[in-house]
Amino acid sequence: MRFKDVFSIIGPSMVGPSSSHTAGAVRLGRTARHVLGGQPERAEIIFYGSFATTYRGHGTDLAIIAGLLDYDTDDLRIREAFEQAEEAGMKVQIRSAQKAGVHPNTAMMILERGDQRIVVTGSSIGGGNIEIVSIDDFDVKFTAIYPTLLIFHADRRGILAEMTDIFKHADANIGYMEVDRKSRSGDALTVIESDEMLDSECMDRIAELPDVHRVCFIHLTAKGDRA
Amino acid sequence: MRFTNLEQLIQLCEKEQVTIGQLMVTEQAAEAGRSTQEVIQQMTSYYGIMKEAVLKGIDSEMQPRSGLTGGDARRVHTYLQQGMPSLGEVACTAMAYALAVSEVNASMGRIIATPTAGSCGIIPGVFVSSQERFGWSDEQMVQGLFSAGAIGYVIANNSFVSGAEGGCQAEVGSAIGMAAGALVELRGGTPEQAVHAVGLALKNTLGLICDPVAGLVEIPCIVRNGFGAVTAMAAADMALAGIKSVIPSDEVIDVMLEVGSAMPEKHRETALGGLAQTPTGKRIMKELYEKEEG
Structure with missing residues (x-):
């Protein structure tokens, strides 16, 4: 839809x-x-x-x-x-x-x-x-209607499980998720649309994961920047 | 949402003994993870903005940046007060209000996209004039907006609601269908009758191209909103009188997709065809951009 x-x-x-x-x-x-x-x-x-x-x-x-x-x-x-x-x-x-x-x-x-x-x-x-x-150079597809996390990271075994585990512990549900990578073991971008607002602690934990380069949070219904 | 087409929408409403509007309130609350009060509150604030836009467009002379249009809502309103419009007072008021909101839009004023800004006059035109006439409460009007929203949701997901994708039928056409169905429900019609009104209305705009002069949401968009409000009321009356859309409304929506997909790019909001490329349309565009760059 x-x-x-x-x-x-x-x-x-x-x-x-x-x-x-x-x-x-x-x-x-x-x-x-x-x-x-x-x-x-x-x-x-x-x-x-x-x-x-x-x-x-x-x-x-x-x-x-x-x-x-x-x-x-x-x-x-x-x-x-x-x-x-x-x-x-x-x-x-x-x-x-x-x-x-x-x-x-x-x-x-x-x-x-x-x-x-x-x-x-x-x-x-x-x-x-x-x-x-x-x-x-990443292909993505998101609408910015929902709280959306963009996670720039390296393509590594288990990294997605580590991210989603943080969601689970934050009691946040993932409505949509996609991953695009430039090459095997190269740079990757994961986009996660969340049903719930995410607190800064949750984002910090994702940012601190090994091989995560940068995390940004998009939430257009609120005012101000959340880098 | 638990429905993807209008037939499923009717079945859900009949099974749960609710109106389309009531069903959409609970569906929206579930989808957004918010309470029904919260979603009703947001829609209520939107209805307030629609009423403000009607007032603004009737009370003051709207002047879009292009200088091409403006003041038509006041013209119709004054004419209505002075004489006997061919349409009758009710439809003429709806037309004036629809023009008013479209002029506010063209002047970069604040409006609610229903479903788009190009078609933002039709629902407020029908709703605000009908509220005045029938004495309905704001709560009822807000239910009506949810009903219109449910219809638009089905159209948007099975066809399109942007002129660039599907031509004017997708914008003005969709808005007329939404307003017609919602009006049937506000007047006490059944969900089935409301859905017939949608099909009847959409059939009347199939093939309508999007050909705005100089690419502006003014000519012919503003008057098409005026016409749209009147047509929506006509479709609602037909459905309330018992006329059915022989081709089911869901199938009419599919036709809109078929026709829009076959529409050449020049007739899809590019200003490369239709009224935009008439000798006068081209002259207006040339003058406007020379003025801007000069």
């Missing part, structure tokens, strides 16, 4: 004019910010498909920038996102490109913060709902 929730049909509460091109874009930007773990210093945004042809009229550019600033979909400051970004010291560059086979509403976001750089690609699938399809 692509849509799991009544509030993905009636909702979100949002600033217009387009749920896919404005509200969905805010959520794409916000999710990417949370993957980075904080406010980007530089952001390059590349639009594909319908995003590329109609982003100006829909304020998709304003919306993604607003998301990178961690605004929610109904924040009236979305209209002034360019000014707000400048004030916050975030440099933004926007361009359009073509690519075969991508969903019609797709954006790639290349974000930099200090010496950190990530590339997040996602699509807006309608009604403000999104799907993140890749992070750096």
Whole structure:
């Protein structure tokens, strides 16, 4: 089921004019910010498909920038996102490109913060709902509706059992989980959608597991960063 | 959720002797791991935002950034107060309210996507005008929103609700079906009648393309919301009168998927075809972007 929730049909509460091109874009930007773990210093945004042809009229550019600033979909400051970004010291560059086979509403976001750089690609699938399809070179598929953990780690025997064991002890249920790796014993990314909110202790325990490089927590219904 | 199509939805409601709205409240609470009060509270706040948008669009002159549209809701509202609209007062009020919310949306004001922003006027147009007319409580309207949400949930998962994927039929069409079914239930119709209203309504928008001028959610989106509110009421009346959708509503939803999947990209929210590529549509786009870049 692509849509799991009544509030993905009636909702979100949002600033217009387009749920896919404005509200969905805010959520794409916000999710990417949370993957980075904080406010980007530089952001390059590349639009594909319908995003590329109609982003100006829909304020998709304003919306993604607003998301990178961690605004929610109904924040009236979305209209002034360019000014707000400048004030916050975030440099933004926007361009359009073509690519075969991508969903019609797709954006790639290349974000930099200090010496950190990530590339997040996602699509807006309608009604403000999104799907993140890749992070750096990993293929993923998550919606950011649920509390979501991204765990960057090395591909090692038993590491998934160690992660899920921490969930079990935190009494948190896993609703969806996927793993992608670049090569055998190489870098891997595990995405876990949890039915419950996760406390920082649970995340710390996962981060402290051997061969885990970085953990980030995405929870768009709450405000603020949780790196 | 325990249902994936409208037939299962009817069966569950009949078995448990509940309305579609009541069923959706408990299903949502279970899905989200929250109490029924919490989910009702969230929907109540959404209904408040819908009413605010209606008021805002009727009381003040909305001005979308493009300068192309705006003020149509007030025009219809004034016309309604001055004369005898061909539609009759009730449907004309619903139309004015639907235009109002769509204009607020085009002006980057706050709305609730139902199911999308492009179609955000239809449900508030039907709901707020019907509430005024029948004196329904907010609690009843919120139940109606859950009912609309259940119908939209089925459409979205079996077809689509974005213009970029399935054309305008997926946005405005879905919203009309949702509003029609919910209105049947609010007026005391059975779940079966509500589902017939969905099928009747959807059949009327099959094939509708998404061709916004300059890619903006304005032309023809705003007036299509006005038309949509009126059509939803017509579909609800047909179903309440006993008309059935001979092609079952679930099958109509499948047709929407078939038609939308076959729709060329230029007619799916790219502004590369339809009204957007008429001589006037192209001129508007050119002028707008020159202004923006100039």
